[in-house]
Amino acid sequence: MTGRRAPTVLLTRGAEDNAEWARALEARGFGATEAACLESVAIAPPADWSDRVARADWIACSSRRGAERLAQEAPTIADATRLAAVGPATADRLRARYGRCELVSERGFGADLGRALVAESPRACLVVAARGGLEEVERALEDAGVPTDRVELYETRPVGGPLPESVGRADAAFFASPSAVRAFAARALDAARALPRGCAVVSIGPRTSAALRELGYPVHAESRTRDLDGMISAYRAHDADAPARPLSP
DSSP states (O other), X not given: OTTSOOOEEEEOSBHHHHHHHXXXXXXXXXXXEXXXXXEEEEOOOOTTHHHHHHHOSEEEESSHHHHHHHHHHOSOOOTTSEEEESSHHHHHXXXXXXXXXXXXXXXXXXXXXXHHHHHTXXXXXXXXXXXXXXXXXXXHHHHTTOOEEEEEEEEEEXXXXXXXXXXXXXXXXXXXXXXXXXXXXXXXXXXXXXXXXXXXXXXSSHHHHHHHHHTTOOOOEEOXXXXXXXXXXXXXXXXXXXXXXXXXX
């Protein structure tokens, strides 16, 4: 890194999520800039929400935002009902509200969480998710014959408007979902010219990589886990000059 400025990473999630990742990146020796491409909008729970919560012996959250919405709509959950999270950030939100999270998937993918839940032999599972989001958790449960209930408590919408000029200074662009890819491309108008020459495009996983390629972006690196640490590791593997700071503070 001697004689070279810190690489600047472009973040393309929602504004709040971007800010969280920006702090973590800066602590690891990177610069960060953002183009907020998504926003989350709450959806009111169904009329029988309390009954559906009470019927479940497991409640699974397939995203951090899902865990936050669960905490808002179900301030208390019976001790006998166990909680599961798709990854560490989602688990942190559950622990902050309920003081516990009994199961966390290792890689942060919905299918992994579904398989981990099946191994716990649940009687009935409630999945808190986003409107139109992936149903990997539910598919794994239903394939194993587990009664499964899905409740959508929020939706993710694209943010419009032109991209900020700071996009042109990015050394790497981190894309954490197919919806962020599509929203970014819509704001850019011309996907092939949206990012500066030499900018490394880093995907959080296979579905996001597929969305990038479909819209004309290269994929230089793909994370093995659905979190920022995985994306940093993928970028470091692509760029030998990336800061070699510890991943955990």
